[in-house]
Amino acid sequence: MATKATISISSDIASGFGGISEEMTLTQAGTLTDIDSTTGFQIRKLAAASEVDLITMANELVEPEDSQAAKIFIRNIGYRGVTDKSVGVTIGVNSEPIGKLYGGDWMMMPLTTIDADDVTATPETADTVVIEYVMFYEEA
């Protein structure tokens, strides 16, 4: 089965936009070999408007190989079944803000997994919010 991610985007912003539906199989860099390592699914409950590491690259038990084909999926799942679209959590890499995940929003992006390039999360408010995430990578 491997590791697969399928995205479907629909929008009525422009009548000519027919939508997007694409699947990718996560493979090791430059090959057709399936990616072989994962952090497994994790959640982090945040209750302060300050930056924390979701993933501290240098602290991974299995060292990820740098600059390969790693990917991370992150989702703001709110708290106790309630998601708030009006406030968000800024996701960053090495403290560089990528963008804000509002309640229910998700993202999938590649990662360098270089030690300095930690994945960070900064809630907009001190209201409790839970972030779920899973990283796929190659072992060093």
Added chain:
Amino acid sequence: MATTTAAVTLTSDLLSDNISVNASTTCMKAGTTADGLDQIEYGYVEIASGTAYDIIGNTPTASKASKLYVKNHSTDETYYISVVLDAQAIGRLYGGDWMFIPANFHDANADVEITATGGTNKIEYALFHEGTVLVAS
């Protein structure tokens, strides 16, 4: 209200108990619960190896709730693009890979830059946003 919905299905058999995630979100304007993103920039470009390009032509309004989709349609699995945001390397998209991120374009340097490696990479992108800083003619 314009409605843009992004859904993902993620499956993996790397663990003994398979990972299976289904998630869907309606893309709203920043800080709102009833007003969806209402503008789009959608394109397809071929990027030759070696030179860095900004994938987005106009600068979206900073610190909003823009969402960016990028797919590398190259069929050669050794081809890839490096994605950089504000001089920070994010990662690589190899042939067949896609990404979907919130992009807040928080300052003038926060463009999404890509550099192709291996050969000419074929890149599809879509930016859903709520306004850009248009360049006067």
